[in-house]
Amino acid sequence: MRPETASTLAFSDEQLRRVRELQALYPERRAALLPVLRMAQETFGHIAPEVEAYVGELFDLSPAHVHEVVTFYTLFFQKPVGRHVLAVCHNLSCALLGAEDVIGHLQERLGIEAGETTPDRRVTLLRVECLCACEMAPMMQVDDDYVGPLTPETIDRVLEGLR
Amino acid sequence: MAERVLMRNFERPDSHTLAGYQATGGYQALRKAIGLGADAITAEVKQANLRGLGGAGFPTGTKWGFIPQKRTAPVYLVVNADEGEPGTFKDRYLLERDPHALIEGMLIAAYAIECETSFVYIRGEYVRPWRIFAEAVREAEGAGLLGRNILGSGFDHRIIVHRGAGAYICGEETGLISSLEGQKGWPKVKPPFPAVRGAFGAPTIVNNVETLCCLPPIIARGGQWFAALGTKSQGGTRMYSVSGHVARPGVYEASVSITLRDLIYREAGGIRGGRPLKAVVPGGSSAAILKADEIDVSMDVDGLKSAGTMAGSAGVIVMDETTCIPEALWVVARFYAHESCGQCTPCRECTGWIYKIAGRILAGKGVPQDPDTIVDVAKRGIGTTICAFYDGAIGPYISYVEKFRGEFDYHIRHGACDVHPGRAGRVPASAGAH
Numbered sequence: 001m002r003p004e005t006a007s008t009l010a011f012s013d014e015q016l017r018r019v020r021e022l023q024a025l026y027p028e029r030r031a032a033l034l035p036v037l038r039m040a041q042e043t044f045g046h047i048a049p050e051v052e053a054y055v056g057e058l059f060d061l062s063p064a065h066v067h068e069v070v071t072f073y074t075l076f077f078q079k080p081v082g083r084h085v086l087a088v089c090h091n092l093s094c095a096l097l098g099a100e101d102v103i104g105h106l107q108e109r110l111g112i113e114a115g116e117t118t119p120d121r122r123v124t125l126l127r128v129e130c131l132c133a134c135e136m137a138p139m140m141q142v143d144d145d146y147v148g149p150l151t152p153e154t155i156d157r158v159l160e161g162l163r
Numbered sequence: 164m165a166e167r168v169l170m171r172n173f174e175r176p177d178s179h180t181l182a183g184y185q186a187t188g189g190y191q192a193l194r195k196a197i198g199l200g201a202d203a204i205t206a207e208v209k210q211a212n213l214r215g216l217g218g219a220g221f222p223t224g225t226k227w228g229f230i231p232q233k234r235t236a237p238v239y240l241v242v243n244a245d246e247g248e249p250g251t252f253k254d255r256y257l258l259e260r261d262p263h264a265l266i267e268g269m270l271i272a273a274y275a276i277e278c279e280t281s282f283v284y285i286r287g288e289y290v291r292p293w294r295i296f297a298e299a300v301r302e303a304e305g306a307g308l309l310g311r312n313i314l315g316s317g318f319d320h321r322i323i324v325h326r327g328a329g330a331y332i333c334g335e336e337t338g339l340i341s342s343l344e345g346q347k348g349w350p351k352v353k354p355p356f357p358a359v360r361g362a363f364g365a366p367t368i369v370n371n372v373e374t375l376c377c378l379p380p381i382i383a384r385g386g387q388w389f390a391a392l393g394t395k396s397q398g399g400t401r402m403y404s405v406s407g408h409v410a411r412p413g414v415y416e417a418s419v420s421i422t423l424r425d426l427i428y429r430e431a432g433g434i435r436g437g438r439p440l441k442a443v444v445p446g447g448s449s450a451a452i453l454k455a456d457e458i459d460v461s462m463d464v465d466g467l468k469s470a471g472t473m474a475g476s477a478g479v480i481v482m483d484e485t486t487c488i489p490e491a492l493w494v495v496a497r498f499y500a501h502e503s504c505g506q507c508t509p510c511r512e513c514t515g516w517i518y519k520i521a522g523r524i525l526a527g528k529g530v531p532q533d534p535d536t537i538v539d540v541a542k543r544g545i546g547t548t549i550c551a552f553y554d555g556a557i558g559p560y561i562s563y564v565e566k567f568r569g570e571f572d573y574h575i576r577h578g579a580c581d582v583h584p585g586r587a588g589r590v591p592a593s594a595g596a597h
Contacts, residue, residue: 025323027237027280027363033345034328038287059345072347072504074329075287087288091249092448093406093480095494129331129498130249130448131288134406134480135413144290 009054015039019058030059033069037076046077074128082117082124084162087141090127093134102138102150103127109159123162168380168392168400169373170416173260179295181302184263190308192379196271197316199382204275208378210386212398217243217334217371218447218476219551220397220464227276227368229358236365240273240281241343241357243371244296245327245334247286248447249498250478253402254372256414258285258292261376262299266322268375270313271382273320276368280321284339287327297324331502335550336369338504349506350550373402393419397463405431407481408438419463419474423453426462427481438483442566446475448495449555451562472558487582488567489574492559493521499556509544510553516540517560524571527578534564534571 011019019036023029036058040051047055052066059066070076086106090099103114106125110118117124131146133139139148142158167173177183184190196204209224230238242265246254257265269281285293300322303309311319325343332338333348340362342348361367377399381389390398397419403426406412410432417426423445427433434440440455445462451472453460460470467474482491500518505511517540520533541560544553564571573581 027365028344030345031325031343031363034342035326038326038328065346069345069347072330073287073327076328090494091498092444092491092494093250093412096407096480096482096486096491129501130247132246132248132252132255132286134250134252134404134478137406137412141288146291 009044009050011039011043015043016058023059030061033059033061033066034073037066037070041076046080048078080117080121082121084122084143085124085126085141086158087126087128087131088114089129089131089133089137089139089141091130091134093130094137094139097137097149099138102140102155105152105155106159109156123159166392166400167416168389169257169264169376169402170260170414171380172264173256178260179262179299181263181299181306181308184261184267188383189263189379190267192382193267193270193274193308194314196274196382197314197318201275201277204271204382207381207386208275211377211381211389212386212393212396213374213377213381213389214397214464215371216373216377216401216477218248218449220474223370223374226358226370227272229356230276230366230368231359234366236363237280238276238278239362239365239367240269240276240278241336241339241362241367241369242269242281242283242375243334243336243339243369244283244285244289244292245339246289246372246476247331247334248449248476248478249495250404250406250444250447250480251476252404252406253414253477255289255292256402257372257376258289258296262296263303264376264379265296265372266299266303266308268378269322270308270320271378272368272370272375274318278368279319280323282323282325282343282362284325284327284333284343286333287329293324293326300324330504331498332504332550332552335552337550339369340367347504349504350552352549394461394463394466396465401462401477403430403462404476404478405481406479408435408483408486409433409481410435417462420461420466423458423460423462423479426479427458431479431481434481434483436483438485440481441484441486442482442488444478444480444482444559446473447478448480448498449473449558450475451558452566454566472562485582487580488563488570489521489524490580492563493518493525495559495563496521499552503552503556507548507550507553509547510556513540513544513553514556524574527574529571529575531572531575533575534568537561537564 022032022035047070053063056063056066114125114127133146136148138150172178213223214220327333330348333342335350337351338348357367393399403415415430443453464474496518500514503510503514541557
C-alpha cells in the first residue's frame, strides 16, 4: 500500500491513453467511470478522496458524483487493504454449511476481526454477500480466485500460500 | 436426465475456445439466422416459448417486440451477467465453459433487433469468468465473427465487456443500466421500459446470459423442437443451481417440467447423509420457501407460481432437518437490508426493520408479536417501490414466518433454539456487522 497525496497522484501517460480509449468505447464517456475507478484502485491501492477528485477531473465530474459511485459498490475500497483480500461468503448456502465457523477460524488464525487488516498488512478479511458459488459452499474469494468447499485444513493451506 | 441443450459442450476440455465451439457446429446457427432474417428469428423465438431465465420469466420474443418501430437512436443489447441472486451460479458456468455460445446467442439476438453494439455487464467478483469471456470475444473478433460485415452479410456488431463493482441491485435491469452509464446502480422508474428508453437513452434489450445461450439451439433445431422440451407455457430446459444440504451440490440441466423432488433426489443425489428434508427455496433467495411435503411441483414458471412461490433464477437451496429457520431468515434479512439501494423509503426502512426483528428473535430477546410484525411490515411495502427488489424480499420474510411459525414462537418463548439446543439464545457472531 502506497500512501498517496494529491501532488503525487497521477496515472502514467500510458494509463491516460487507456482512460481515453475506455471513454471513447461508450456512447457517453462517463460510462467508463467504473473501469477507470478500477484502474485507479489497482494503481493507488485504494480510492481515497484525492483519488475521487483526480478521477472526477478526468471525466469533468464532481468529486461528489464520484464519491457517490465509489461508496455504492463493495469492490471499491475507501481505506487501505492488505496485499491479499479474503472475502468470505456468509449468505444462505454458505451459512447452512458453516460460514460462521469459517470466519471464526480465519479470525483466530489471523488474529483480527472480519473487516480488519493484519498489522503486517498481509491480509484483509471481509464478510461478503453471495458470490454465486453456492455449489462450493462454504467458500471465499481469495483475491481473484474462488476457493471452496472450505475446511480448517483448506483454509490453513490457503493462508500458508499468501505472502 | 433430459437432453443437454445448454450444457451440451461442458464436458469438452476446449469448450471455451473458438476451435472447440466450432468443432461442435458452433456459429452455424448464426449463419442460418442471418439467412432467415430478423422477423423470422423473432418468430422462431416466440414459437420456442422461451421465457427469460434471469429471474422474471418474461417471454423473450415479446420483449424484443417492444422496441419502437420508428427509431431515432441506435438499439443496444445489454447482457445481464451480473449474477448475484443467492443460490444461483448457472451463468458463471456458461461464461466459463461455453462463452462462444453466449457470443453466438448475442449475435443472433442483435441481428433480430438490428443492433450494432452490445454490452456484457459481468459482476465484478467474476474475475475468471470475465477473463475467459473476454478472451472468447477477442477470438471471435480475430475470426471476423465480430466487427464489420460478419459472414459477408453486411451485418456489423461489436461487443463491449463491462465489469460491475459489487452490488446485487445491478442485476435489476434498470439498476444495471444506471451502473453501465457510470452512476450508482439505482433502478429507474418504468415506464418507459428499457426497450423504449434504456441505456444512454436509447432502446435497449436486456437479456440474461442463459436466455441468450438458448438462441443458437433454437435457431439450429427450430422453435417447435425447443417448445416441445418444456411445458405448455414455457419451452426448453434450464440450468438449475442446486446447493445447501444435498449430497451433490452443482448445476443440473433439466426440462422446465421436472419436479422439485426429482431435481433434489434424482439429480442432486438427495439429502446429505440421508437426513430428512425440511424445506427448499426453489428459485433463488427471493422465492418463497416450500416445506418438505410441497416439492411435487414442476419447476416451470407457472408450476411454481401455482405453489405460491417462483421459478426465479432456478437457484435451489435445500435445507435438511438441522436447519434453524429463524437463523436462515436472519441471514436472508441481512442480505436484503445490506443490498437495498436505499432509493425507496419502504424498501430501505422495511428491510432494515425486519433484519433487526429477526436478529432479536435469534438473540433470544424476541417479543410475542414479532412474527406478526415481520409479516405486517413486509406486506406494507408491497408494490410501493420503483423496482422488484422489495417485492422479492418479502417472499422469504412472509413464507419463512408463516410456514415455520412454531420455530419462531419457540425462540421467543424459550430464548433458545429447538433445532440446536446448544445454541440457546446465541446470535451468530456477525449480528450487528452491518
